[in-house]
Amino acid sequence: MEWETVIGLEVHVSLSTKSKLFSGSSTKFGAQPNTQASIFDCALPGTLPVLNEEALRMAVRFGVAIGAEIGKRSVFDRKNYFYPDLPKGYQVTQLDFPTVGKGSLTVTLADGSEKVIGVTRAHIEENAGKSLHEEFSGMSGIDLNRAGEPLLEIVSEPEITCAEEAVAYLKKLHTIIRYLDISDAIMAQGSMRCDVNVSIRPKGTTELGTRAEIKNINSFRFVEKAIHSEVARQQEILEDGGRIIQETRRYNADKDVTTSMRSKEVANDYRYFPEPDLLPVVIDDEYIAAVRAQLPELPNARKARFIEEYSLSNYDAGVLVSSREMAEYFEIVARSSGDSKLAANWVSQDLLGMLNKNNWDITESPIQAERLATLIARIKDNTISGKIAKTVFETMISDKSAVDAIIEAKGLKQVTDSGEIEKLVLEVIENNPIQVQQYKDGKEQVIGFLVGQCMQLSKGKANPAQVNELLREKMQ
Amino acid sequence: MINSTVAEISAALAAGDISSVEITQAYLDRIATLNGELNAFITVCEDSALLQAKAADDARANGNDSPLLGIPLAHKDIFCTKDILTTCGSRMLHNFVSPYNATVVERFIDAGTVLLGKTNMDEFAMGSSNETSFFGDVKNPWNTECVPGGSSGGSAAAVAADLCAMATGTDTGGSIRQPAAFCGVTGIKPSYGRVSRWGMIAFASSLDQAGPITKSAEDAALMLNVMSGLDKKDSTSIDRPAEDFTASLNQPLKGLRIGVPKQHFAEGLSMEVEQAVRDALAEYEKLGAVIKEVDLTNSHLSVSAYYVIAPAEASANLSRFDGVRYGYRCEDPVDLEDMYKRTRSEGFGEEVKRRIMVGTYALSAGFYDAYYRKAQKIRRLIADDFDRAFEEVDVIIGPTSPHTAFKLGSKSDPVSMYLEDIYTIAVNLAGLPAASIPVGIANGLPMGMQIIGKYFDEAKILNVAHQFQQHTDWHKQKATAITAASGES
Numbered sequence: 001m002e003w004e005t006v007i008g009l010e011v012h013v014s015l016s017t018k019s020k021l022f023s024g025s026s027t028k029f030g031a032q033p034n035t036q037a038s039i040f041d042c043a044l045p046g047t048l049p050v051l052n053e054e055a056l057r058m059a060v061r062f063g064v065a066i067g068a069e070i071g072k073r074s075v076f077d078r079k080n081y082f083y084p085d086l087p088k089g090y091q092v093t094q095l096d097f098p099t100v101g102k103g104s105l106t107v108t109l110a111d112g113s114e115k116v117i118g119v120t121r122a123h124i125e126e127n128a129g130k131s132l133h134e135e136f137s138g139m140s141g142i143d144l145n146r147a148g149e150p151l152l153e154i155v156s157e158p159e160i161t162c163a164e165e166a167v168a169y170l171k172k173l174h175t176i177i178r179y180l181d182i183s184d185a186i187m188a189q190g191s192m193r194c195d196v197n198v199s200i201r202p203k204g205t206t207e208l209g210t211r212a213e214i215k216n217i218n219s220f221r222f223v224e225k226a227i228h229s230e231v232a233r234q235q236e237i238l239e240d241g242g243r244i245i246q247e248t249r250r251y252n253a254d255k256d257v258t259t260s261m262r263s264k265e266v267a268n269d270y271r272y273f274p275e276p277d278l279l280p281v282v283i284d285d286e287y288i289a290a291v292r293a294q295l296p297e298l299p300n301a302r303k304a305r306f307i308e309e310y311s312l313s314n315y316d317a318g319v320l321v322s323s324r325e326m327a328e329y330f331e332i333v334a335r336s337s338g339d340s341k342l343a344a345n346w347v348s349q350d351l352l353g354m355l356n357k358n359n360w361d362i363t364e365s366p367i368q369a370e371r372l373a374t375l376i377a378r379i380k381d382n383t384i385s386g387k388i389a390k391t392v393f394e395t396m397i398s399d400k401s402a403v404d405a406i407i408e409a410k411g412l413k414q415v416t417d418s419g420e421i422e423k424l425v426l427e428v429i430e431n432n433p434i435q436v437q438q439y440k441d442g443k444e445q446v447i448g449f450l451v452g453q454c455m456q457l458s459k460g461k462a463n464p465a466q467v468n469e470l471l472r473e474k475m476q
Numbered sequence: 477m478i479n480s481t482v483a484e485i486s487a488a489l490a491a492g493d494i495s496s497v498e499i500t501q502a503y504l505d506r507i508a509t510l511n512g513e514l515n516a517f518i519t520v521c522e523d524s525a526l527l528q529a530k531a532a533d534d535a536r537a538n539g540n541d542s543p544l545l546g547i548p549l550a551h552k553d554i555f556c557t558k559d560i561l562t563t564c565g566s567r568m569l570h571n572f573v574s575p576y577n578a579t580v581v582e583r584f585i586d587a588g589t590v591l592l593g594k595t596n597m598d599e600f601a602m603g604s605s606n607e608t609s610f611f612g613d614v615k616n617p618w619n620t621e622c623v624p625g626g627s628s629g630g631s632a633a634a635v636a637a638d639l640c641a642m643a644t645g646t647d648t649g650g651s652i653r654q655p656a657a658f659c660g661v662t663g664i665k666p667s668y669g670r671v672s673r674w675g676m677i678a679f680a681s682s683l684d685q686a687g688p689i690t691k692s693a694e695d696a697a698l699m700l701n702v703m704s705g706l707d708k709k710d711s712t713s714i715d716r717p718a719e720d721f722t723a724s725l726n727q728p729l730k731g732l733r734i735g736v737p738k739q740h741f742a743e744g745l746s747m748e749v750e751q752a753v754r755d756a757l758a759e760y761e762k763l764g765a766v767i768k769e770v771d772l773t774n775s776h777l778s779v780s781a782y783y784v785i786a787p788a789e790a791s792a793n794l795s796r797f798d799g800v801r802y803g804y805r806c807e808d809p810v811d812l813e814d815m816y817k818r819t820r821s822e823g824f825g826e827e828v829k830r831r832i833m834v835g836t837y838a839l840s841a842g843f844y845d846a847y848y849r850k851a852q853k854i855r856r857l858i859a860d861d862f863d864r865a866f867e868e869v870d871v872i873i874g875p876t877s878p879h880t881a882f883k884l885g886s887k888s889d890p891v892s893m894y895l896e897d898i899y900t901i902a903v904n905l906a907g908l909p910a911a912s913i914p915v916g917i918a919n920g921l922p923m924g925m926q927i928i929g930k931y932f933d934e935a936k937i938l939n940v941a942h943q944f945q946q947h948t949d950w951h952k953q954k955a956t957a958i959t960a961a962s963g964e965s
Contacts, residue, residue, distance in 0.1 A: 042801055045797075048710050087796060271792075
């Protein structure tokens, strides 16, 4: 039988507010355990929540950016369950009236086609603390620094049909969140986490199959692999006449399988009810308009502008806007160097290749945008050839001196002196009589070999166009 | 002087007739003599009280003349007090020393009052007799075989027996008004949002309000002046311009429209309480007020709705008492689940556990609509009843409780205990302010009258109460049994 896959994603993003969702405690990463836990975060009796307006503004910012309906009246609810790292015994979240309602994301797939994926909702909630089970010899430690940090949970419609689309959706979400500057959204650090709901059904049918939820996947690659592995598992079960159990699963990357975490036999009843310590949050059109007015240029708009303003291809523009930092980097290079085409090539190929090879983020690049622009400017003014520029680029990674100083120090300056080039040309003509004769007999393509010889002799420094011209002249 | 009102003590302090240290010592002595029998205090802060009194006297010498400077008071043990045991009447918090002050506590410190101690209460404010306290029953100073009412029973008994000049209480369904009625003192539950809940241990967040328990309406106004006002730490606290509640106490009542709800004079009301309230209404008519019957159609639903909403909120509010971070933890737990189960089974008393169970049930999947949502709808209907009534009247008056204080141990059935608050609960559901003042004595026990006002109309309630107290002396009657026992005059 042929199957089709239905995927829905729940993404938790840690909002980068300075203080927690309902208390004034700092949210700084990496502090000593329990040093960022106020009496409210510890759930001392009598303490009460006060909403951090910045978290609300960030959620609205996200909603506006994805064209979502904004909840003019959002309501916080208590989700009740016991766990030692949940000090109040309930998590404050939004159930029926989230701040962000229906919206959508347009993602670009590998074949260049676009697909619109619906976002059901995004709601604000508080994070739990951390339970530490090691290093306490049989006891558990609790760190409440993270307890009460603001999260935005973004829920997609079950409209994703394969792993590739899921990853494209996540990457787009990641890009927008970074553009909006509402979260670091670093999956490896947990500031962006993903739960994947997967089910399969016979191709062409409309009823949803029983789903499994794979919790807390922390990289794009693992999302892709987890989906592949889970789909295969479900297919095998169904084709053997079995039934899928609705349950929570975990992805084991070492073995590339998903395993059951807990069955929902003992289903948790969270007994949601409206949080009486907080009033409903009411926002008006004016507030939404003000947030909208402060939106930065978003990836799609920026891509269109790049195509228009810098005459880039659809593909190049797409690559360059995929992160806000890269887009900004590119614009500096393009403007300072005065050649947007060369800038696009250098940024999307050489620079990106170098960063990927070293596993660096563009913000960690050893070559700043201004330096790369100078390098490109030197190609344009014929100080160096494109080929020599690659050598200079390699040097620039570890050598922080000015681009011109590197070119000078290594003697890489292009030779444009016609006297010197004439010497090279004459030497090559003398050393390669057979090829010269072939050229004279009308074998035009030999010119390439002869230019190559001149370039080799000059260690790449000769201006190839000049060499070409002079060779032809001397062989006439 | 210890049997005087706050206003009188304040005047004596201002005139230099007495010092705060002297009056504080007098109360401490009285507590030492009587608390063993009454059990009104869980904690007495003898040393710090005398230091605060000394500081108040020094401040007065330096020109400070704020009205409550140097006045000794007691806080219900539901308010967090920094470095002082704060138990909420529960084994769960029998060892909890708060690292911070409630806003209410902070405001009384700023006003220069002297904290004598923390008063006994029903466990987590759940009860109408003070019999659910882990620290034992409080006795009614009028008759020590009777309950003082609850949950602010310790505060009401302490004020009635002159163990303090004034006390704080909290009221979720009648917990200030009913003990005030049973102990013959004045109490007012302010409008929801008037007084900050920060640092007040939550029972039912959407119903809880702190208020004064005093010997007169004027004293209640003085306390409310200090307690009220916006607190940014409580999101449900309301931003209103500061009010002086003493300003309109003396306004004449001519033309005042008093609503009398027929539902509060129906079956179940004892004859003597009905007579006392009717006599009080006659007194008001003499003062120029007009009496009108009003219809609170849905008031018979209030107890049922309350016993869904309050336990539902409580079931979540009390989840934090899990033995992990503070308070009681069971001995030698074998694992996490064992720790949770035994800590909460051993740390909470029967009534608290009953309400957690009821609340958990009401919020459960499949029952939410039938209970919690339905109760919220009833709450709206009850508030609408009051809105309609207040289109025609200025205040609503009726009995606070159907009868006088009952015998300790006489109500073993929870439902009959829940019905104790039949006249008071609707007020909390609607978020309105209401006072209870003494209106008579039957069989040696005091009776209370409830005065309900419009939202944020505490000044009117206090005016109506004060005028009654200017023309009658029920509020001056003393709990003679205990006074005789202590040998005081």
